[in-house]
Amino acid sequence: MSELKASMAGSVWKILVKQGDAVTEGQDVVILESMKMEIPIAAESNGTVSSVKVSENDFVNEGDVLVTVE
Template sequence: MEEIKASMAGSVWKINVSVGAEVVEAQDVVILESMKMEIPISAVGNGVVTELKVKEGDFVNEGDVLVIIE
């Protein structure tokens, strides 16, 4: 199991994956918006999305878990 975490505080602008989707290392899975900038959050390895911990519009803090892949 791999937890993909927020690298900084911001709003979840877009979620690019859904539960059951296969992801590859470095694929952008979530895009955060902070201070008018878009910050892509990438998968750190290959796997399948098993859980989305956030939804679009949510505010997250640095270190919050966004997506879980296995």
């Protein structure tokens, strides 16, 4: 299982996946917004989304887990 974490502090602008979705390596799963920039967070490997730990508009800190992939 891999945990996709926030690369910087910001707001969750858009969640592109839901639990049970298949993802491929490099596929964007969450987009953060920080200082008016959009920061995509991509899957690190192929797998299935086992959980989404955040909701849109949540504020996250660097290192917070956003999505887990099995």
